[in-house]
Amino acid sequence: MEMIETKEAAERYLLVACDTGDSAETEESLKELAELVKTAGGVAVSHLVQPREKPNPGYYVGTGKAEEIKNLIEPLELDGIVCDDELTPAQHQNLAELLGCKVIDRTVLILDIFAMRAQSAEGKCEVELAQLIYRSAHLKGLGTSLSRLGGGIGTRGPGETKLESDRRAIRRRIDALKGELEDIRLHRERTRKKRQGGDVKTAALVGYTNAGKSTLLNKLTDAGIYADDALFATLDTTTRSLELPKGSRILLTDTVGFIKKLPHALIKAFRSTLEEVLEADLICHVADASNPQLLRQAETVRETLKSLGAEGIPQFLIYNKIDKDVPAENLLAGAGAERTFRVSAATGEGLDGLLEALEDFALSGKKRFAGVLPYSAAGLSARIRNEGILEAEEYRAEGLYVEALVPERLYAALSAAAGEC
Numbered sequence: 001m002e003m004i005e006t007k008e009a010a011e012r013y014l015l016v017a018c019d020t021g022d023s024a025e026t027e028e029s030l031k032e033l034a035e036l037v038k039t040a041g042g043v044a045v046s047h048l049v050q051p052r053e054k055p056n057p058g059y060y061v062g063t064g065k066a067e068e069i070k071n072l073i074e075p076l077e078l079d080g081i082v083c084d085d086e087l088t089p090a091q092h093q094n095l096a097e098l099l100g101c102k103v104i105d106r107t108v109l110i111l112d113i114f115a116m117r118a119q120s121a122e123g124k125c126e127v128e129l130a131q132l133i134y135r136s137a138h139l140k141g142l143g144t145s146l147s148r149l150g151g152g153i154g155t156r157g158p159g160e161t162k163l164e165s166d167r168r169a170i171r172r173r174i175d176a177l178k179g180e181l182e183d184i185r186l187h188r189e190r191t192r193k194k195r196q197g198g199d200v201k202t203a204a205l206v207g208y209t210n211a212g213k214s215t216l217l218n219k220l221t222d223a224g225i226y227a228d229d230a231l232f233a234t235l236d237t238t239t240r241s242l243e244l245p246k247g248s249r250i251l252l253t254d255t256v257g258f259i260k261k262l263p264h265a266l267i268k269a270f271r272s273t274l275e276e277v278l279e280a281d282l283i284c285h286v287a288d289a290s291n292p293q294l295l296r297q298a299e300t301v302r303e304t305l306k307s308l309g310a311e312g313i314p315q316f317l318i319y320n321k322i323d324k325d326v327p328a329e330n331l332l333a334g335a336g337a338e339r340t341f342r343v344s345a346a347t348g349e350g351l352d353g354l355l356e357a358l359e360d361f362a363l364s365g366k367k368r369f370a371g372v373l374p375y376s377a378a379g380l381s382a383r384i385r386n387e388g389i390l391e392a393e394e395y396r397a398e399g400l401y402v403e404a405l406v407p408e409r410l411y412a413a414l415s416a417a418a419g420e421c
Helices: 023-039 063-073 089-099 106-117 121-137 167-197 213-221 264-269 271-278 294-308 328-332 351-363 379-387 408-418
Strands: 012-019 043-051 080-083 102-105 202-206 238-243 249-254 282-288 315-320 339-342 366-373 389-396 399-407
Touching: 012 023, 012 063, 023 043, 023 106, 043 063, 063 089, 080 089, 080 106, 089 102, 102 106, 106 121, 106 264, 121 167, 121 264, 121 271, 167 271, 202 213, 202 271, 213 238, 213 249, 213 315, 213 351, 249 351, 264 271, 271 294, 282 294, 294 328, 315 351, 339 351, 366 408, 379 389, 379 399, 379 408, 399 408
Parallel strands: 012 043, 012 080, 080 102, 202 249, 202 282, 282 315, 315 339
Antiparallel strands: 238 249, 366 399, 389 399
8 A cells, every 4th residue: 555645734924024214134134034934844925015114003014004915815825924023912913813814923933943943951941931031021912823722833832831821820930941041050150160260261153043153163073063054953052172283272162043133032031041152252253154144144243242242252253154155245244353264164164274263362371381390299280281282291300391381370380389399
């Protein structure tokens, strides 16, 4: 008997946007919105743009345009619409009642994708918290179109309870999740202090989603984390030690990707993850050099970093994917970066120069020590290997002679021990 393979039909959506003055930006934002819908498992069958000074407070678009959308639902066989901005509760409720179909905004769509991608316990907690923060603020306007009893885009996530029924239950769950994430944050802080105690510098990989951060981390450290040519392919923070050519090392941390109109609820919920950026000694801004919207994306990353309070941290700008066609104007995005690099995480092109720069950064602040340590202080030799670069070692009658580049704190300990000889 022949097996018949069945596949659930993808949900069909109309994209809706208000053009408030920058048509080119609106067009690119809609392209990105279509990619988000695709990532969530849906299909963007068409789009509709209305030029307006600002969105209509009642329906997002004008009432006439809302009626036009209603008349498209049956001919286009739509499951719903996706608006390119975050809707107010009133806008959501009015549209849902008028259209009689699912109404989703950009924020819900991004939260839904995060719910799909989260793998770790921390990531799942952060996504659920973001969803609950959003829904608690929009509870009045949820209606039946976002009922958790339904299915499809906008209904995924860890919290598969009837969220819209009891605001107090949502508040209790938010408080519980905040407690769990605070425990995770404290654990991260203890781990960070241990790292800092070893005087090993840290670099955070940040950038627009799908710029290639995870691919770069895999190429440099053999981290083996999931990477794909997709929006928000990875959410969970990963830290790996990178051994540099001259023997020093630096810790590289892959972080969640940024995006235009990143939901405020996500920034609040991902506080413990984003603290990895704030605590880093160096920010490596990874940019997709082949993307026609690189300049806008780079500005979004800079604005997000500024909102996090990270603008004072030294930055490298890494133009990734130079093995592809790169528009000439894209190489002008380096404002605010101390150094820029052109690399391909896929082919390895340009990585030698990046590694040299990371080594220079890792060694900055270290001092050269040359002297004889008493054998009773031999344990300091292990610290040299862990925290600095051991250049020479020789066993002598009076003690262990070493030459090394070490952090100032270790230099002081070595000098004190050498004085005992």
